[in-house]
Amino acid sequence: MLVSQGVDAALAGVLGLLVGSFLNVVIYRLPKMLERQWAAECASLADAPGEPAAPAEPFNLMVPHSRCQHCGHAIRWYENVPVLSYLFLRGKCSSCGSRISPRYPLVELATGLLFAWCVWRMPGQFGGLVWCGFAAALLSLALIDWDTTLLPDDITLPLLWAGLLASIAGFTAVPLASAVWGAVAGYMSLWGIYWLFKLTTGKEGMGYGDFKLFAAFGAWFGWQALVPIILMASVIGVVVGIALKFSSGLREGGYVPFGPFLAGAGFTAMIFGPDAILRAVGL
Incomplete structure (x- = not known):
């Protein structure tokens, strides 16, 4: 019973690492999505009657793909493995060498631990x-x-x-x-x-x-x-x-x-x- 429970908790921990990587996207992008939505609503109210609003580039939790905030380098899949990629890259962008915030792996670790605990205890x-x-x-x-x-x-x-x-x-x-x-x-x-x-x-x-x-x-x-x-x-x-x-x-x-x-x-x-x-x- 304890072995099965431990396996479930370990699997939940791995799932949590993956979810934590997604949460980093949510934490960064959702406020910006809301700001864009509010700006678009204000712009639509300010537009002259019948004048079409300029189309905005898609920006949501899925697109555009993750990029370095300093040089725009597109993050490859093997650079986006939770925690491990951060350690492998030594906390720096592979293209420009800019520092990557340690909060990213910490969020992934925290989510993994929380998921493992929830499945273990609940x-x-x-x-x-x-x-x-x-x-x-x-x-x-x-x-x-x-x-x-x-x-x-x-x-x-x-x-x-x-x-x-x-x-x-x-x-x-x-x-x-x-x-x-x-x-x-x-x-x-x-x-x-x-x-x-x-x-x-x-x-x-x-x-x-x-x-x-x-x-x-x-x-x-x-x-x-x-x-x-x-x-x-x-x-x-x-x-x-x-x-x-x-x-x-x-x-x-x-x-x-x-x-x-x-x-x-x-x-x-x-x-x-x-x-x-x-x-x-x-x-």
Whole structure:
């Protein structure tokens, strides 16, 4: 039994490496796709009546093929093998020698480890794969938000619905009623905090994507898990914020997106359970 479980986990880890390579594409391209979409919508509104808009070059998750951002060198298939290609190339472009960010192999490794853990720990093969999807979406959201302060609806809303469907299918231990009320409470709680902060200070303390991500956590973990998750997200946020302040790593205006900290708390809840979060903070 353990041998079979270990083989499944190892295969899931390999799958995770491949998915992680794709997640790097999602993390980089999805915000740019949204920006192009918004720009096209603005341009269509500004065009004179009857004047056709200029056709845009295709840009999505499939085309154009991956290229070096410095010299435009088309990345060959053997230069795109997860982790191994980075090591073989010594972290540099084979054409111009420019440095390749180590985040690419780290995302691949992280996804592989998360997939292996999900299949090892979660009940049933299908249940493990469902949680693999949760982990992949959450990792993508964390890094997209860190880079761009965006939490795209293209990921948060499917993640929310997937949590409700997973409850119905029995892939989570959360009853459907708890999942539904968790989604409602998750969204409304941060929505209320947002408006209270805005009415008090005149500033926006977070984005609507944070509401939707927290609602997704309510669907996956139930309404009872929301307090532990928001506590853990706050603790992670304080620690990272202090570290960035002392290292002069804060962005202009001192703004740090909240999504990555929510994601960190979501991973903590997935791996250790919401109750473990309360114990960790002494409650």
